Amino acid sequence: MVASTPILADLASAVAGDRARVTSLVPAGTDPHTYEPSLRDVRDIAYADVAFTNGLLLEQQKLVRTVDANLPKGATSVAVAEEIESYGGTLIPIVEDASLDSIWLGLRTSGAPHDTESGSTLSRDASVTFRATEASGPGQLAAFITGTFGSVEKVADTGADGTARAGSLGETSLPLQAHTHLSWAYTQPGIYSLDLEAQARSSDGTPLDGLTDIPPTTVHFAVGVPPQAQVRSLQEATGQPITVLDAGHADLTAQLDTGRLVIRTDSEGQITEHDPAATLIAVPSRTLQELPAGPQYRFLGKPGDQVYLLAQAVLGKHVHGEIDPHIWHSVPNAMAAAQLMRDTLTAADPAGAATYRANTDTLLAELADTDRELHRIYGQLPAEGKNLVTTHDGYRYLASTYGLTVAGYVSPGAGVEPSIQQRERLRRTIDDLTVPALYTEHGSMNRTPVLQQVGNETGVRVCELYSDSLDSAAPTYSQMMLANAQTITDCSN
Numbered sequence: 440m441v442a443s444t445p446i447l448a449d450l451a452s453a454v455a456g457d458r459a460r461v462t463s464l465v466p467a468g469t470d471p472h473t474y475e476p477s478l479r480d481v482r483d484i485a486y487a488d489v490a491f492t493n494g495l496l497l498e499q500q501k502l503v504r505t506v507d508a509n510l511p512k513g514a515t516s517v518a519v520a521e522e523i524e525s526y527g528g529t530l531i532p533i534v535e536d537a538s539l540d541s542i543w544l545g546l547r548t549s550g551a552p553h554d555t556e557s558g559s560t561l562s563r564d565a566s567v568t569f570r571a572t573e574a575s576g577p578g579q580l581a582a583f584i585t586g587t588f589g590s591v592e593k594v595a596d597t598g599a600d601g602t603a604r605a606g607s608l609g610e611t612s613l614p615l616q617a618h619t620h621l622s623w624a625y626t627q628p629g630i631y632s633l634d635l636e637a638q639a640r641s642s643d644g645t646p647l648d649g650l651t652d653i654p655p656t657t658v659h660f661a662v663g664v665p666p667q668a669q670v671r672s673l674q675e676a677t678g679q680p681i682t683v684l685d686a687g688h689a690d691l692t693a694q695l696d697t698g699r700l701v702i703r704t705d706s707e708g709q710i711t712e713h714d715p716a717a718t719l720i721a722v723p724s725r726t727l728q729e730l731p732a733g734p735q736y737r738f739l740g741k742p743g744d745q746v747y748l749l750a751q752a753v754l755g756k757h758v759h760g761e762i763d764p765h766i767w768h769s770v771p772n773a774m775a776a777a778q779l780m781r782d783t784l785t786a787a788d789p790a791g792a793a794t795y796r797a798n799t800d801t802l803l804a805e806l807a808d809t810d811r812e813l814h815r816i817y818g819q820l821p822a823e824g825k826n827l828v829t830t831h832d833g834y835r836y837l838a839s840t841y842g843l844t845v846a847g848y849v850s851p852g853a854g855v856e857p858s859i860q861q862r863e864r865l866r867r868t869i870d871d872l873t874v875p876a877l878y879t880e881h882g883s884m885n886r887t888p889v890l891q892q893v894g895n896e897t898g899v900r901v902c903e904l905y906s907d908s909l910d911s912a913a914p915t916y917s918q919m920m921l922a923n924a925q926t927i928t929d930c931s932n
Contacts, residue, residue, distance in 0.1 A: 520762075583596075
C-alpha cells in the first residue's frame with residue numbers, strides 16, 4: 440500500500456496493522472505541495488494494491504499522475520480529503536487574504552464540467568497551459584513562482600533587454616479548477632502589456648471535450664506611474680468605463696467553458712469578473728524594492744537593483760482549488776479518514792475485515808482522546824494566545840475546530856518578503872491583539888529573517904509548528920497534533 444504523505448501513511452498503517460506494509464511517497468520533512476516522484480516511488484506504486492492520496496490539489500499533479508499511471512490493474516486509489524464528508528468530516532473553503540497594500544495577482548482555471556455520476560472533474564491528469572505570447576513595456580516584465588526553498592520557476596519573462604521574441608515568453612500548467620500564486624516584477628516605471636493564451640489538454644496532449652482554447656488576451660499594467668493617462672487611452676480604444684485594480688486578491692482566470700480570459704477579483708467573498716480590455720492593473724511606487732542576493736534572481740538584475748514587485752504573498756508553489764486541503768489539522772477529519780481507510784481496505788481485502796475494524800476502533804479511541812486533550816489545552820489558552828500569525832496558510836481547520844483565530848500570515852521567502860506596509864500591519868496586529876508569538880513552519884526558522892526581526896522589534900517569540908509532515912520528534916499524527924498544541928501553549932506564556 441502507498442500513501443502520498445507521512446500523515447496519511449501513519450493513519451493507514453494504524454488501520455492496516457500487520458496485514459499491509461505502507462509506504463509514504465513524500466518523505467518525512469518534505470513539502471507535499473512541491474514533491475515530485477522518484478523512480479523508487481514508481482516501483483512502490485507498481486506493487487501496491489491500494490493508494491491513498493490527500494486530493495484537493497494538495498500534491499503536485501505529477502505525483503497524482505504517477506499514482507494513476509502506475510497502479511496495477513484492479514488496484515484501488517482514493518483521494519481521502521475528497522471523501523471524508525460522507526464519514527462526518529468537514530471541509531472549509533479557502534477565503535484568501537485581500538488586505539494587501541498592492542494587488543495579489545495569480546492564475547486560475549475555471550469552467551471544467553463535472554462528471555454527473557462521480558461529481559469529479561473530467562480527469563485528474565488533465566491540465567491547462569498558460570502561455571505568454573507577447574509583451575510590451577519600457578523595461579523587463581517577468582512573472583515567476585518562488586518555491587518553498589527559494590528556487591524560482593519563470594512563467595513569463597521578456598528578457599534582460601525587455602524585448603523577448605513573440606511567442607517565447609514562457610508558460611506554466613495548472614490542473615483543472617485550480618489556482619496558483621505568482622510574483623510579478625517590472626524593471627522600469629511605465630505602461631506594460633502582456634498577452635496570455637490558455638489550452639486544456641489531457642496527459643497525452645489531446646484536447647478535452649467541452650473545453651475551449653483561449654486565444655491571446657492582452658492584460659494591461661501601469662507601473663510606478665499615475666494610471667489616469669492609460670485609463671483615458673483604454674477608454675478611447677474600447678468605448679467602455681475602465682476599472683483600475685490596485686489592491687486585494689485577483690486572478691487571471693481561464694474560463695474553459697466560455698473560451699475567455701477574465702480578471703477575477705475576490706473581495707470579502709464577493710467575486711467579480713473583469714474584462715482585461717477594460718481593466719488596468721496598477722502597480723504603485725511603494726512596491727519598488729531591492730533585489731535580494733542569490734543567483735535565482737539574476738535574470739532580473741544584480742543584487743541591490745530596484746524593481747517593482749507584486750509579491751507572491753504565499754511562499755512556494757501552492758496550487759490549490761476552492762477547498763482547503765489541509766484537513767488533518769482537525770482530529771475529527773482524521774477520524775473520518777480512518778473510517779474511509781477501513782472501508783477501502785475491507786473492500787480490497789475482505790479476509791482482513793475483522794482486523795481492519797478492530798484496528799480502526801483502537802485508532803478512533805486514541806484520536807478521540809487526542810481530540811479531547813486538544814480541546815482542553817487550547818481551551819486554557821488566554822484570549823491573546825488564541826490568535827495565530829503564521830508563515831503557512833494551512834491552519835484553518837486547526838482554528839475552526841479548536842477555537843483559535845488565524846489573525847494573519849506572512850511569507851518568509853527571499854524576494855517575496857513583506858513590504859514595509861505589510862510589516863507595519865503585522866506590527867499593528869501584534870499590538871492590537873496582544874499576539875504573544877509568531878509561528879513559522881517546522882524546520883524553516885533560518886528562512887524567516889523578517890519574521891524574526893519583527894518578533895525582536897515587538898518583543899514576541901518566533902516558534903515552529905508542524906504543518907504538512909512528521910519527523911522523529913513527532914513520528915505519529917497524534918504526537919504531531921499534541922506537539923503543536925504544546926508549542927502554542929509554551930509560546931503564549
